Amino acid sequence: MSEQATPPVKLRESVLAVPAYRQGAAPTKPGFKLSSNENPFDTLPEVVAAIAARAEDSNRYAAAAMTELRGLLAAEWSVSPDHVHFGAGSVTILFQLVQAAAGPGDEYLHAWPSFEAYPSLGLASGATAIGVPLTERSEHDLDAMADAITDRTRAILLCTPNNPTGPIIRRGDFDRFMARVPADVLVILDEAYAEFVTDPEAVRGADVIGAHKNLVVLRTFSKAYGLAGLRIGYGIGEPSIIAAAASVGIPLSVTGIAESAAIASLAPAARATNDDRIAALAARRDELATALRDLGLQIPAAQGNFVWIPESGAGVPSAQALAADFSEAGTLVRPFPGHGVRISIGEPESLPEVLRIIRAHLATIAR
């Protein structure tokens, strides 16, 4: 069915106006998939074993309380278990929180460009998304975001490090921002890529969660833990906010298999292996960012598992043209037309290939 097809039934105009979420495409030729910020490492054997063992219980619903995993995360975050909320991916918790906080006539703020799902989070509830442009350094413009708060603002999304551009939010800037946010406005700190952060100045959700009752921190097992296909993420926040999110969520949407895989990923040996993998990906990211800067490209601070090439200044003239060259070579990256290109950090062999394609692209446009 084409995206433009007219539905045979009456649907809400506000829903029809919003483009559907588009997943990064799969490669059609031998090459690398660097378009979805996935983890290139294979699933850990002990996690695969936990999945297989739990698969035998597929005739049963998982217990919604997820007591063991909840307990592990509550201990890690030094909160009581009722501060922890699970979702089938952290994206589902984003939808729940915006739906719980903002209805028709209300607004929620987010930086732009940022995570592509943000503009449509208010769709179901009828809330309006306000995208606040990033600074020239591709960072959140927290002053402009604070200036954009009105008496209609019900939620503010902060993404650190920012997908797709890469920079973190600094702790000092976060503290100054929070001092300007009314205490009854929900702030969501989306830390989907937190494990890859190496900048000591970055705000850390775990350090600030105790200081703000209006703050919910979101984390995911999709990226650093490599469980994207199983769909499990979590939020940490005040129990009354968590309960409101849960009440608009779809019951039992987090599977027992995802729960078991997450528990297995948190076991000490699995953690140690994952920490090594995360360090390897962060080092690969830094290597790519440095190599691209050596080519004369203006690459913003890269703190996630991806690198951003802006479509402006000392970036590339056309994000789409660069992405097309990648695609032609069999490797997929994510263009954001008018803004830039995001390249996920993949297998070690992808690095020379990425550089080869970009060098060739730069040589072509220099002609």
Ligand SMILES: Cc1ncc(COP(=O)(O)O)c(C=O)c1O
């Ligand atoms: C900033 C950000 N937040 C949240 C998510 C959602 O991740 P998941 O639903 O897989 O936990 C993503 C996924 O790409 C993301 O980039």
